[in-house]
Amino acid sequence: xxSVTQLGSHVSVSEGALVLLRCNYSSSVPPYLFWYVQYPNQxxxxxxxxxxxxxxxxxxxxxxxxxxxxxxxxxxxxxxAHMSDAAEYFCAVSAGQADDKIIFGKGTRLHILP
Amino acid sequence: KAGVTQTPxxxxxxxxxxxxxxxxxxxxxxxxxxxxxTPGQGLQFLFEYFSxxxxxxxxxxxxxxxxxxxxxxxxxxVSTLELGDSALYLCASSLATGLGYGYTFGSGTRLTVV
Numbered sequence: 001x002x003s004v005t006q007l008g009s010h011v012s013v014s015e016g017a018l019v020l021l022r023c024n025y026s027s028s029v030p031p032y033l034f035w036y037v038q039y040p041n042q043x044x045x046x047x048x049x050x051x052x053x054x055x056x057x058x059x060x061x062x063x064x065x066x067x068x069x070x071x072x073x074x075x076x077x078x079x080x081a082h083m084s085d086a087a088e089y090f091c092a093v094s095a096g097q098a099d100d101k102i103i104f105g106k107g108t109r110l111h112i113l114p
Numbered sequence: 115k116a117g118v119t120q121t122p123x124x125x126x127x128x129x130x131x132x133x134x135x136x137x138x139x140x141x142x143x144x145x146x147x148x149x150x151x152t153p154g155q156g157l158q159f160l161f162e163y164f165s166x167x168x169x170x171x172x173x174x175x176x177x178x179x180x181x182x183x184x185x186x187x188x189x190x191x192v193s194t195l196e197l198g199d200s201a202l203y204l205c206a207s208s209l210a211t212g213l214g215y216g217y218t219f220g221s222g223t224r225l226t227v228v
Contacts, residue, residue, distance in 0.1 A: 032214035043118070043204055043219030044157075051214040090157065094214065101147065101170045102217060104157040 002027045002093045006105035014113045019063075019078040021108050023091030026072065033074045034092040034102065035065055044090060050074060061085070086112045116141065118207050118220035126226045132193040135223045139186050139207030145169075146188040147217060148180060151202040160203075163188055164210065195227045 007022040025031055032051050036044040048059025055067045065076045074091060091105040119138040127133050139146050147170075148160040159172035163182035180190040186207075192199055202224050206217035 032216075034216055036219075041221070043120075043221045044206075044217075045219070046216050049214065049216050101159050101162055101172075103159070104149075106156040 002031060002095055002100075002103050004091050004093050004103055004105035006089075006091050006108050008108055009106065010109045010111065012111040012113055013081045015083055016080050019076070019081045019085065019110065021076040021089050021091075021110065023065075023074045023076065023105060024072050025074060025091070025093045027093055027095060029095050032094045033065075033067060034094070035059065035063070035074075035076050036090045036092060036104075037061075038088045038090065038107075040087075047076070047089075081110075081112050083112050083114070086110055118205055118218050120203075120205050120220035120223050122223060123221065124224045124226075126228060127195050129195055129197060129227055131195050132191065133195060133225060134189055134191045135203055135205075135225075137188045137190075137205030137207075137220060139188070139205075140218055143207035143209055143218070144186055145208040145210055145215075146182055146186065147206045147208070148188070148190050149204045149206065150174075151204055151222070152200075157204070160190065192225075197227050200225060200227045 003026045005024045034049045035047040038044045048057045050067045058064045088107045088109045090107045094102045121136045145164045147162040149157045162170040166182045177193045182188045202222045204222045205220045208215045
């Protein structure tokens, strides 16, 4: 079975500082991994996904994530935080097999300090 | 193209009543998944439909049910509502199940049970 652990339910960074949101996964097979963002009163929007093509994945809004098999991690980063990045971020995993669902982490709320 | 449409956006029901939520996926998407989102539990998987067949089901009581129509539109029903059913219900569509496609989410239906 697949599972995801996001370290830190709340993360605060200053505007212009590095954003690092941590995600560790557990999967019995090579996984597909995703990061989603949720703004208030909205659904989730896909930021990026790892599907085994390349370990460093670039997404929208300047975010990227690196798949590290040895560490079972898929941390999300952005070099310079903007106020508009304040939102909740979800890491998710799928075994990628037919009939397999996507399992989400508990989420990390990102606060941007002026 | 149009995104995932969920109706209604907001709903207030009384304990013991039943409710039906609707989801229209992106045109061409044949997979529809439903999630319940609450502050304490995060995103919990309810069920997934593909081509009118339920392919996956989460750990929810039988009061939660769903179906998918031939045009891929989906509905979920909750009978005998309980206060704990108050949540944001999110629908997500995908081209197919698994295989790393990822989801496109609707804005959700906010259900309040009083």
